[in-house]
Amino acid sequence: MVQELKKGTAELLVLSLIEERARHGYEIAKLIGSSTDGELNFHAASLYPLLYRLEQRKWIRGRWVEKAGQRRRRYYELTAAGRKALADQRSGWRAFVKAMNRIVGESHA
Template identity: 65%
Template sequence: MATASDRELKKGNAELLILALLEEQARHGYEIGKLIAERSEGVLRFHVASLYPLLYRLERRGWVKGEWEPAAGRRRRYYRLTPTGLKILAEQRSRWRAFSGAVNRIVEVRHA
């Protein structure tokens, strides 16, 4: 069961996860959620109720662009990274590397 601190960690990094997946290719919301769960080996999961509002927010900011496309007899909204989104992704990646590196230097056991 996820704790409040687990939810805060996930919430604080959700944008980075989504932007990184969209850098590879355009994706629809369900696929984004599925890939996050798969690649994190089930540690991270986003329910549709939280994922789509985040995608809409990223779209309002101009970081992603959503377009309806036909897929298997139905329409799905595919999201693509915009040039602004690519710039934001680079900035967030850089901050993540600095932050996670600093945390690892503190919490990892060191043997003399």
């Protein structure tokens, strides 16, 4: 069930996590895992196709960054188009959650 939901919301998750600052792929995967207490896990096989797809859509931009004494890493940041897409998806998600809560949430209240 959780995995099913993950597919539809993966983009929103990734976009949200890089909204404030650029992050590399594993950092994104780890944040998703830790923030959801392991309920949601992104492996390389699912994370990178998603990142590349978003990059091709020009919602995010990948950039190799070299820091002194460290290996270069690829960081992803939001583009202007990505910011707009995030806002759209976020409001869509809120509307969806609100609608779901009216039915599911209230019946269980």
